Amino acid sequence: MSDAESEGTRRARPPEHAAPEPYRPIACSFHDELEAAATLLRPVDITYITPTGEEADAHDVRIVDVCARDGAEYALLSSGLEVRLDRIVALNVRYRPIDDAGHAE
Numbered sequence: 001m002s003d004a005e006s007e008g009t010r011r012a013r014p015p016e017h018a019a020p021e022p023y024r025p026i027a028c029s030f031h032d033e034l035e036a037a038a039t040l041l042r043p044v045d046i047t048y049i050t051p052t053g054e055e056a057d058a059h060d061v062r063i064v065d066v067c068a069r070d071g072a073e074y075a076l077l078s079s080g081l082e083v084r085l086d087r088i089v090a091l092n093v094r095y096r097p098i099d100d101a102g103h104a105e
Helices: 003-007 028-040
Strands: 044-049 055-061 063-069 072-077 082-084 088-091
Touching: 028 063, 028 072, 028 088
Parallel strands: none
Antiparallel strands: 044 055, 044 088, 063 072, 072 082
16 A cells, blocks of 8 residues: 555644644635535545645545535545645646745635
8 A cells, every 4th residue: 555545544634733734715616626526426636735744645536525614624535534625736637726926726
């Protein structure tokens, strides 16, 4: 099992000693894509940034829910992994929109 696969079997949580970064709302168009994937239960590949700052992948998973909690939005994957939406870098190798300042929208 690869590191990405094993990462996909647990929930992403920040280390206890680290304060989580503030949530940055994502672009409505990207949110719509995530919601569509969840509604259609379409298998997807997701690239995301872990709470420790590493890039990881979850392959051939389904988004079973998109929800809001504690001022942030999350995607719950069929693998059991929960990923904050502003940490998702790519969905099916389509990268999240970036604004003029170089930040993901």
